[in-house]
Amino acid sequence: MRQLILDLLPEERPSFENFVVGSNGEALTGLASWLAPANREPLFFLCGEAGAGKSHLLQASEAAYTDARVDPDLSAMSPCAPNDSAYAVDNVEALSAGGQISLFNLINRLSASAGRxxxxxxxxxxxxxxxxxxxxxxxxxxxxxxxxxxxxxxLAALGEQARARGLTLPADALAYLFLRAPRDMRSLSALLMAIDRYSLEHKRPVTLSLLREVLQAPLQL
Incomplete structure (x- = not known):
């Protein structure tokens, strides 16, 4: 195949509503409780392998977000202002030496100001x-x-997303995609969005032939 849809974001902004919970109900409940205004715990930490949903939940939290893989020095993180009470730092293992000092100092400032x-x-x-x-x-x-x-x-989550879009898929479509596309939900959801758009633009139903075209042909999105 010439191009897989690897870098497309889902159409919807990451939120708690569009997070696929799976067996993570306890973690999601814990995070929601921590984000409640009455909570005073200063620090919350999520760990897990790539694709588990850590970045999704951080971005859904609406805290000031920084990814240490992109900005290992935390240089883009603005100093704490009076109205900046919550920060989110993704992939802290990627922090540089300077970024580690910046995060340590940030934690101290947030602790002093009841931030999180x-x-x-x-x-x-x-x-x-x-x-x-x-x-x-x-x-x-x-x-x-x-x-x-x-x-x-x-597979269940993809099926639900397809139904929410009103997208009719052949019985073996999800299995076909699952064997040929990246296995993380971000890529699978983006691919489903691309299939829906391709089907609408070409005024064709979703068939295995159409799926092969989407997987093989570069798409202009």
Whole structure:
């Protein structure tokens, strides 16, 4: 195939409503409780493998978001202002030495101002290779591990997304896509969106032949 739809974002902005929960109900409930205005816990930490949904939940939290893989020095993170009470830092294991100092200082400032920090990594805080003082601070967080969706959960979620779009798929369409596309929900959801758009633009029903075209031909989105 010449091009897979790897970099498309789902049409909807990440939210708690469009997060596919799977076996992560406890983590989602814990995060919702932590985000409640009455909560005073300063730190919340999500860990889990790539594709488990950590970035989705951080962006859904509406905190000031920074991805350490993109900005390892946290240079784009603005200083705390009086109305900046919640920050979200994704992939903290990617922080540079300077970024680790910046995050440690941010935690101190947020603690002094009753602000809050939401952070993620692939492993729990105690396993991170970071400055000891930062690792200790992060270790005091409320920590939840996100579990990746099973194949059955992904197929069920795709089927639900297709029904929500009013998209009629042949019986074996999801299995066909599942064997040929990336297995993370972000890519699968983006591919479903591309199929829907391609079908509408070409005024053709979704068939296995159309699916092959979507997977093989570059799309202009």
């Amino acid at each position: 920090l939401l952070a993620t990594a692939s492993v729990p805080p105690r396993q991170l290779v970071l400055r000891e003082d930062l690792r200790t601070r992060l270790g005091s967080s409320l920590v939840y591990r996100l579990q990746p969706l099973s194949d059955a959960e992904k």
